[in-house]
Amino acid sequence: MAELSNLSSSPSEESDKNVLQKHVAFFDRNHDGVVYPWETFKGFRAIGAGLFLSSVGAFFVNIGLSSKTRPGKCPNFLFPIVIKNIHLAKHGSDSGVYDSEGRFVALKFEEIFKKHALTYPDALTEKEVKAMLKANREPKDYKGWIGAWAEWTGLYILCKDENGLLTKQTVKGVYDGSLFEHMEKHRVSKKKK
Secondary structure, eight states: OOGGTTTTOHHHHHHHHHHHHHHTTTTTTTTTTEHHHHHHHHHHHTTOOOOHHHHHHHHHHHHHHHHHGGGSOOOOTTOOGGGGGGGOOOOOOOOOOOTTTTTOHHHHHHHHHHHHHSSSTTTTTTTHHHHHHHOOOOTTTTHHHHHHHHHHHHHHHHHOOTTOOOHHHHHHHHHHHHHHHHEEEEEEEHOOO
8 A cells, every 4th residue: 555655646746647647537536646446436426427337337447447557566456546557557449539648639539520420520429439439449359349338338328418419528528537527516516406
């Protein structure tokens, strides 16, 4: 556990995070630079996921990413995800919107909609999301296929609009980490009414 202490983020460190780190940092509920399964669970609940999706998501996300973000370390059965190393957990068969260092690649983001948004130029239907996932598959990259499917299916379930569309603005918010904050604030404001 010693390697996980003293990872708190200062405001200047927050601005130094790349977009992939910002995406993951939402789930770091205590802001210590490490995401544990119970924090992932709370993060999923904060954005409106049900108990089942939150539980399954926390289990698989943390088990799947923990060891990759802690290279050379002994296994930790609390399955922490170290945010500063999240780029090491990037999987294959994805969109390529995050590069190998976790930076946003605008060209790849635009490519999603140019290639796959056939019904509406700034939104994806469920069928188009499935077609994109199939097109992004790398041969025999079964873990990557599952990872991409889980990410995009969860995104579609939680974020499709009333017309069943996943808008470009929503997808961009996922990549830059702003969507989760927005969803949590929206959910909290709805509870107050």
